[in-house]
Amino acid sequence: MERLGVELHHISKSFEKDGSPVQVLDNLDVRNEAGEFVSFLGPSGCGKTTTLKIIGGLLEPDGGEVIIGNKRVTGPGPDRSIVFQDYALLPWVDVLRNVAFGLELRGVPKGEREEIARTYIQKVKLSGFEHHYPNELSGGMQQRVGLARALAVNPQILLMDEPFASVDEQTRRLFQSDLSDLWQEEQKTVIFITHSMEEAVYLSDRIFVMSARPGRIVEEFVVHLPRPRTAQDIRGSKEFTESVEHLWGVLRELQ
Amino acid sequence: MIGSKVRSRSRRQFSFVPLIPGMIAWELIGRLHVSFFIPPLSEVVLVWFEILHAGKLWDALVISFETFVVGFSLALVLGLILGVMMGRYRGVEHFFDLYINTFMSAPVSALVPVLMVLFGLGIGTIVATVFMFSFFVIVVDTTTGIKSINPSLIQMARSFGGSEFQILPKVILPGALPEILTGVRLGAIRGIKGMVIGQLLIALTGLGERLVYYGNSFLIPQLYAIILTVIVFSILLIELFNFLERSLIHWKR
Numbered sequence: 001m002e003r004l005g006v007e008l009h010h011i012s013k014s015f016e017k018d019g020s021p022v023q024v025l026d027n028l029d030v031r032n033e034a035g036e037f038v039s040f041l042g043p044s045g046c047g048k049t050t051t052l053k054i055i056g057g058l059l060e061p062d063g064g065e066v067i068i069g070n071k072r073v074t075g076p077g078p079d080r081s082i083v084f085q086d087y088a089l090l091p092w093v094d095v096l097r098n099v100a101f102g103l104e105l106r107g108v109p110k111g112e113r114e115e116i117a118r119t120y121i122q123k124v125k126l127s128g129f130e131h132h133y134p135n136e137l138s139g140g141m142q143q144r145v146g147l148a149r150a151l152a153v154n155p156q157i158l159l160m161d162e163p164f165a166s167v168d169e170q171t172r173r174l175f176q177s178d179l180s181d182l183w184q185e186e187q188k189t190v191i192f193i194t195h196s197m198e199e200a201v202y203l204s205d206r207i208f209v210m211s212a213r214p215g216r217i218v219e220e221f222v223v224h225l226p227r228p229r230t231a232q233d234i235r236g237s238k239e240f241t242e243s244v245e246h247l248w249g250v251l252r253e254l255q
Numbered sequence: 256m257i258g259s260k261v262r263s264r265s266r267r268q269f270s271f272v273p274l275i276p277g278m279i280a281w282e283l284i285g286r287l288h289v290s291f292f293i294p295p296l297s298e299v300v301l302v303w304f305e306i307l308h309a310g311k312l313w314d315a316l317v318i319s320f321e322t323f324v325v326g327f328s329l330a331l332v333l334g335l336i337l338g339v340m341m342g343r344y345r346g347v348e349h350f351f352d353l354y355i356n357t358f359m360s361a362p363v364s365a366l367v368p369v370l371m372v373l374f375g376l377g378i379g380t381i382v383a384t385v386f387m388f389s390f391f392v393i394v395v396d397t398t399t400g401i402k403s404i405n406p407s408l409i410q411m412a413r414s415f416g417g418s419e420f421q422i423l424p425k426v427i428l429p430g431a432l433p434e435i436l437t438g439v440r441l442g443a444i445r446g447i448k449g450m451v452i453g454q455l456l457i458a459l460t461g462l463g464e465r466l467v468y469y470g471n472s473f474l475i476p477q478l479y480a481i482i483l484t485v486i487v488f489s490i491l492l493i494e495l496f497n498f499l500e501r502s503l504i505h506w507k508r
């Protein structure tokens with residue numbers, strides 16, 4: 001599969017609030033190399049989701065452009081898929097159909113897409129829940145459905161908006177190492193949003209720390225930990241804890 | 256949330272039990288000869304079979320049902336189309352909003368004479384009356400349903416490459432279905448009112464003609480038999496829509 005990088009050039013974005021514009025993103029310049037795992041870290045409301053939706057082609061920036069491969073982004077495309085922060089599951093269809101929904105929209109025949117969906121349902125540890133409806137699942141389980149749906153279309157670029165925020169700590173760690181392995185195998189380009197410094201350090205090649213109002217990059221941090229990182233002791237290493245401490249220092253300054 | 260309250264109230268299973276004391280009371284009052292205008296229920300039921308047998312009731316029912324079905328189907332199809340357009344496109348909503356809201360609250364019965372001028376003293380006017388009674392509530396509830404869909408779901412579908420033609424049947428319509436069905440049910444109930452009022456005012460066909468005829472002839476049991484027929488017809492229709500709601504939106508509990 002061809003690997004694609006993502007470049008943000010001078011992205012700015014405002015939203016209308018009570019009749020006056022509020023600047024959410026100010027001149028964001030970010031480059032994500034093909035096959036690189038990049039994380040965004042920053043306080044609530046600093047514009048992380050907005051940035052991700054601009055990359056996903058769901059929102060249009062007021063200024064600047066997003067380049068993927070050599071093409072300017074003008075809308076959503078089959079090269080990208082999004083794990084939504086609010087899960088965005090269809091309440092009226094079961095887990096199987098939710099997971100297969102991206103494939104359904106892309107015209108994959110029913111038998112084939114359900115087979116693929118079952119594989120990913122297994123990967124996110126929801127086997128046995130294929131015919132449950134979203135309102136019968138916990139928040140963490142719903143989040144995993146959203147994750148499986150994004151993975152099932154097998155994109156070159158994965159855009160993940162706090163994908164593990166609602167899952168319990170054990171599952172979260174399992175998923176972190178699964179994602180790390182998946183990335184290692186397939187070398188997908190990943191843009192990952194999180195509030196967890198440990199998670200960012202564990203998964204990323206590079207971490208962008210954002211400030212709020214207006215959102216801009218205040219720090220670009222390169223993680224030097226060796227790969228693969230699924231070995232047990234990486235979280236205990238000096239490098240790991242120092243990286244987390246450093247990020248905490250940066251974030252504390254922003255308060 | 257008034258809408259959901261209405262829905263849950265009507266979604267309970269229909270039960271005849273609360274009707275039994277009322278029916279007994281009716282029978283007793285009738286037998287005590289309190290008033291010439293209150294015949295016992297049993298007599299009304301007997302008369303009902305009589306006039307059904309004579310063919311009068313059956314003809315009236317068939318013609319009423321036909322006008323209702325035609326008027327209501329038109330209201331349903333056009334109401335859904337306009338409601339979807341208004342829910343999806345701001346411009347369309349701005350244009351029609353005032354008209355729809357005016358007709359929603361206007362006393363539509365007052366328009367029947369105008370409809371008579373337009374459609375003549377026949378079936379056409381009654382179909383138009385049914386339409387006018389049921390159309391607007393279908394439009395309003397469809398619009399509301401479409402606008403209440405979580406925008407995140409539409410973004411999600413777009414992010415996976417969904418086109419407007421895919422998003423409409425796969426996301427927008429199912430998401431709006433609870434409100435749409437409420438509108439359709441209310442539209443049907445109003446449509447029955449429209450049917451009876453139209454036929455009463457024209458008094459040439461259907462159950463309305465029977466009502467006027469029996470009323471003027473002081474055939475009181477027959478009059479009640481027709482009224483009961485209309486009520487039973489409405490109850491059956493409402494139950495049909497409740498059944499539809501229960502089976503189509505099982506996911507919303």
Ligand SMILES: Nc1ncnc2c1ncn2[C@@H]1O[C@H](COP(=O)(O)OP(=O)(O)OP(=O)(O)O)[C@@H](O)[C@H]1O
Binds near residue numbers: 015
């Ligand atoms: N559609 C919108 N209309 C108006 N304002 C918006 C809209 N979307 C986002 N905003 C505002 O833009 C800012 C950034 O929102 P965004 O969702 O990108 O934050 P975030 O960094 O993802 O926050 P969190 O960590 O809480 O998810 C917020 O102040 C929010 O209120």
Ligand SMILES: [Mg+2]
Binds near residue numbers: 048049050085161
């Ligand atoms: Mg967010």
